Amino acid sequence: MSGPAIRLTGLRKSFGVVNAVDGVDLEIADGEFFSMLGPSGSGKTTVLRLIAGFESPTAGTVELAGVDVTRRPPYERDVNTVFQDYALFPHMSVLDNVAYGLRVRGTGRRERHERAEEALRSVRLEGYGARRPAQLSGGQRQRVALARALVNRPKVLLLDEPLGALDLKLREEMQVELKALQRQVGITFVFVTHDQEEALTMSDRVAVFSGGRVEQVAAPAELYERPASPFVAGFVGTSNQFAGADVIGRSGTFSLRPEKIRLDGDGDCAAAGKVAEVVYAGAFTRLVVDLDAGPRMVVLLTSAPGLPALRGQAVRLTWSSSDLIALD
Numbered sequence: 001m002s003g004p005a006i007r008l009t010g011l012r013k014s015f016g017v018v019n020a021v022d023g024v025d026l027e028i029a030d031g032e033f034f035s036m037l038g039p040s041g042s043g044k045t046t047v048l049r050l051i052a053g054f055e056s057p058t059a060g061t062v063e064l065a066g067v068d069v070t071r072r073p074p075y076e077r078d079v080n081t082v083f084q085d086y087a088l089f090p091h092m093s094v095l096d097n098v099a100y101g102l103r104v105r106g107t108g109r110r111e112r113h114e115r116a117e118e119a120l121r122s123v124r125l126e127g128y129g130a131r132r133p134a135q136l137s138g139g140q141r142q143r144v145a146l147a148r149a150l151v152n153r154p155k156v157l158l159l160d161e162p163l164g165a166l167d168l169k170l171r172e173e174m175q176v177e178l179k180a181l182q183r184q185v186g187i188t189f190v191f192v193t194h195d196q197e198e199a200l201t202m203s204d205r206v207a208v209f210s211g212g213r214v215e216q217v218a219a220p221a222e223l224y225e226r227p228a229s230p231f232v233a234g235f236v237g238t239s240n241q242f243a244g245a246d247v248i249g250r251s252g253t254f255s256l257r258p259e260k261i262r263l264d265g266d267g268d269c270a271a272a273g274k275v276a277e278v279v280y281a282g283a284f285t286r287l288v289v290d291l292d293a294g295p296r297m298v299v300l301l302t303s304a305p306g307l308p309a310l311r312g313q314a315v316r317l318t319w320s321s322s323d324l325i326a327l328d
């Protein structure tokens with residue numbers, strides 16, 4: 001077997017008149033942490049289901065490790081899926097939940113238990129095997145779902161918004177854990193999320209979806225620094241988008257990240273405006289500034305005691321022309 005872990009070619013899926021997936025080509029490398037990011041309804045989950053085999057495409061092919069599996073049922077594909085709602089069996093112990101997939105495959109009791117224990121160790125739930133899912137916290141239940149997906153040692157793990165049900169703090173902890181786990185087990189992860197920060201912090205590469213198509217595939221830093229379209233610039237991070245003629249006397253559409261703007265600091269570009277809003281957020285303060293000649297700009301500044309007093313004040317914004325991203 002050879003080829004990338006996953007190759008999607010000309011993939012389409014229609015539900016009646018809805019083109020949920022509208023011509024997707026993607027290659028995902030072996031051992032990669034790959035995220036599919038996009039707003040609700042952009043087709044991410046449908047692509048995941050096409051990879052798993054829960055849906056069959058209207059057109060196009062799905063290859064796993066160089067083998068065309070487009071017409072094969074889910075159980076003949078070397079992938080496992082982790083869903084947002086975990087879908088644990090409430091009446092079974094944690095250990096039996098994790099071992100379930102092995103039992104279905106006819107693995108003997110002793111090996112089943114050994115491998116389930118090992119999978120529980122890998123998600124740091126050693127010693128929890130005898131409990132029922134109801135006796136665990138949300139984060140622990142999510143880790144049981146992961147262990148259950150890992151126990152079959154699949155080549156590819158598909159994760160559909162697996163952290164969506166967790167509160168923010170737990171979610172951030174699990175992001176770090178999941179990334180570490182992926183590195184440790186070396187399995188290809190395909191991760192669906194609509195949370196841009198989550199995608200940026202965890203992934204080797206990210207595909208940004210819009211309307212059933214891929215707008216851009218890139219490493220997180222490249223996605224943020226060099227967005228390929230106005231959509232990507234707006235969806236990944238906050239961006240000030242404006243017509244260059246208004247603000248800098250150049251034609252074209254530009255994006256400028258809020259943290260690249262300073263208050264009367266260095267930079268070869270400058271614009272005068274008035275502060276409309278000041279939002280204090282601890283580590284930083286966000287200013288909304290209405291330019292005298294031009295649009296409203298968001299500015300992110302490291303917090304300083306005097307900043308809240310700026311509301312209503314006239315200010316001069318400065319930035320470097322090298323931080324402007326041309327969007328046409």
Ligand code: ATP
Nearest residue numbers: 015018020038039040041042043044045046047194
């Ligand atoms: P979300 O983040 O909300 O899960 P998504 O990006 O994963 O969104 P999909 O679930 O792939 O998007 O849906 C893409 C489009 O296809 C949507 O317009 C959705 O309503 C439609 N769709 C998905 N599944 C079906 C189905 N079984 N029948 C009809 N339409 C569907």
